[in-house]
Amino acid sequence: MKDEGIKNVKVSYDIACRWSIKLFQRIQSYSDELQIPEDKFSLEYFIPKFHLPVHRPSCHTRYSFNYRPGVGRTHGENIESGWAHTNPAAISTREMGAGAQHSALDGHWGGWNWRKIVGFGKCLHVT
Structure with a gap:
């Protein structure tokens, strides 16, 4: 991100209200290549819509997708869909060594992402 000129990053996470606290202090303990310059861009935190109702009322407006510009009608849950x-892949890879497991899961997720990208045409096709 830091080399791409990105100015605003929107983060959707189930516990963004807790995870975002002192985030940049935690990042300072990371290796140099993972350091994120806090003054180069802004982070906005959101809680996905399905998870938001179980949070405190103070989180409902502060972290809701509904009240923030630039996110459209996002629900923030796609990453979990x-x-x-993955359950069948977990069963078939659990006895593999780390390298083989990584390769198999990388192939599995690559196939999943490919199917999603190919399927975009069905959703975005305008007649």
Whole structure:
């Protein structure tokens, strides 16, 4: 991100209200290549819509996608929609060594992402 000129990053996370506290202090303990210059861009934190109701009322407006510009009608849950198909992959890779497991799961997720990208045409096709 730091070399791409990105000015604003929007982060959707189930516990963004807690995770974002002192984030940049934690980042300072990371290796140099993972350091993020806090003054180069801004981070905005959101809690996905499905998870938001179980949070405190103070989180509802502060971290809601509904009240923030630049996110459209995002619900923030897409990252979790793919986990169900991972269960069979977990079963078949659990006894593999680390390298083989990484390669197999990378192939699995690559295939999943490819199917999503190819499917965009069905969603975005204008007649």
